[in-house]
Amino acid sequence: MRQIIIIGSGPAGYTAAIYAARANLRPLVIASSVEAGGELMNTTDVENFPGFPEGIQGPELMMKMQEQAERFGAEVVYDDVVRLELEGAVKTVTLGSGESHEALAVIVATGSAYRKLGLADEERLSGHGVSWCATCDGFFFKNKTIAVVGGGDSAMEEATFLTRFASKVYVIHRKDTLRASKIMQERAFANDKIEFVWNAEVSGITGDDAVDGVRLRNTVSGDQSTLELGGLFVAIGNDPRTHLVHKQLALTPEGTIAVQGRSSRTTVAGVFAAGDVVDPTYRQAVTAAASGTVAALDAEHYLTSLPQDLLAQASEPELATVTE
Amino acid sequence: MTARAVTDATFETEVLNNEKTVLVDFWAEWCGPCRAVSPILDQIASEHAEKLDIVKLNVDDNPGLAAKYQITSIPAMKVFQKGEVVKTVIGAKPKPALEADLAAYLA
Numbered sequence: 001m002r003q004i005i006i007i008g009s010g011p012a013g014y015t016a017a018i019y020a021a022r023a024n025l026r027p028l029v030i031a032s033s034v035e036a037g038g039e040l041m042n043t044t045d046v047e048n049f050p051g052f053p054e055g056i057q058g059p060e061l062m063m064k065m066q067e068q069a070e071r072f073g074a075e076v077v078y079d080d081v082v083r084l085e086l087e088g089a090v091k092t093v094t095l096g097s098g099e100s101h102e103a104l105a106v107i108v109a110t111g112s113a114y115r116k117l118g119l120a121d122e123e124r125l126s127g128h129g130v131s132w133c134a135t136c137d138g139f140f141f142k143n144k145t146i147a148v149v150g151g152g153d154s155a156m157e158e159a160t161f162l163t164r165f166a167s168k169v170y171v172i173h174r175k176d177t178l179r180a181s182k183i184m185q186e187r188a189f190a191n192d193k194i195e196f197v198w199n200a201e202v203s204g205i206t207g208d209d210a211v212d213g214v215r216l217r218n219t220v221s222g223d224q225s226t227l228e229l230g231g232l233f234v235a236i237g238n239d240p241r242t243h244l245v246h247k248q249l250a251l252t253p254e255g256t257i258a259v260q261g262r263s264s265r266t267t268v269a270g271v272f273a274a275g276d277v278v279d280p281t282y283r284q285a286v287t288a289a290a291s292g293t294v295a296a297l298d299a300e301h302y303l304t305s306l307p308q309d310l311l312a313q314a315s316e317p318e319l320a321t322v323t324e
Numbered sequence: 325m326t327a328r329a330v331t332d333a334t335f336e337t338e339v340l341n342n343e344k345t346v347l348v349d350f351w352a353e354w355c356g357p358c359r360a361v362s363p364i365l366d367q368i369a370s371e372h373a374e375k376l377d378i379v380k381l382n383v384d385d386n387p388g389l390a391a392k393y394q395i396t397s398i399p400a401m402k403v404f405q406k407g408e409v410v411k412t413v414i415g416a417k418p419k420p421a422l423e424a425d426l427a428a429y430l431a
Contacts, residue, residue: 127412
């Protein structure tokens with residue numbers, strides 16, 4: 001049995017791992033098999049993480065966080081959690097491989113998942129012109145007219161990035177003002193290849209084998225129109241990834257994991273939550289990292305309150321049990 | 325076992341005229357999810373070597389084939405039988421999910 005398991009490997013997960021490792025808790029980080037490093041793995045320049053005046057590439061930042069956690073003894077497993085049993089003093093974490101691990105404390109830092117438009121043709125045309133990852137797929141839209149849906153920082157970043165490839169990038173936004181930070185807005189406004197389509201909602205995606213356009217509905221007048229496109233990038237936000245803890249931990253009305261006050265304590269003793277999965281508002285790499293710190297410190301405090309005999313069981317290196 | 329690379333020059337022999345079922349992984353260096361799924365495909369390749377041949381095609385170096393197969397999102401994994409695409413899987417997925425998608429070609 002372990003003292004602590006951290007689920008997630010974004011800024012929250014790795015920062016929690018750095019703190020827990022430095023507290024000699026030898027954390028096990030379940031990093032995910034294909035999404036290790038989290039959302040920043042699909043971004044390019046990160047310009048707002050303190051300490052990097054020239055900016056840093058998202059994947060590089062995450063690699064450094066991982067190295068920092070491993071330097072102090074964190075162990076990283078590239079697998080996905082398929083089941084969590086959180087009740088009681090000993091928590092069980094079961095992985096996709098069939099392995100299960102026990103721990104006295106668990107930090108849930110599972111982040112958030114891309115929100116979908118929820119349109120009938122979205123799934124069918126996904127990978128055929130509908131994309132959620134500009135850095136992965138922008139390359140395939142050289143000299144094409146494409147659109148980004150959304151009005152936040154990620155939409156601006158994607159739109160600006162996509163102008164490297166596309167001949168024209170529309171930004172389709174439901175309102176007439178952006179939620180994005182001023183610097184990202186100004187960069188997009190100054191870009192000749194970017195044109196804004198304000199007060200517009202995508203009501204349909206068209207195309208037989210590949211996207212050839214979208215249907216738009218004006219959110220003010222209700223008027224319908226169409227726009228011919230070679231591709232559509234969706235950046236309308238994220239939803240907290242809570243499926244593993246449904247019916248085990250209380251959630252907020254926003255759908256994030258409920259925590260007590262400014263702490264990371266969930267409704268189950270020994271279970272802590274950090275990062276985007278608890279944050280409906282800020283959702284920055286820095287705030288996620290800070291919240292990972294809070295979770296590690298809360299977990300450390302919790303562990304010291306446990307009976308010695310339980311802690312003794314968690315002090316020896318465990319062997320994973322396979323229950324396939 | 326690491327999946328071997330195919331190119332514009334070898335695609336016909338290695339993929340289209342291959343007697344076995346072949347999965348082609350369309351990928352690129354700059355695609356994070358491609359790098360994440362690559363070791364999983366290597367594992368599937370070694371576990372099912374007798375059933376399925378798994379090869380990788382770099383879309384940067386072989387843009388003609390990427391265009392021919394209308395790749396607009398990577399990783400894109402296309403299963404070929406007798407030169408025809410019989411299945412397409414798009415996006416990096418955990419091993420159990422990929423195995424489920426490919427079940428018909430692994431058994």
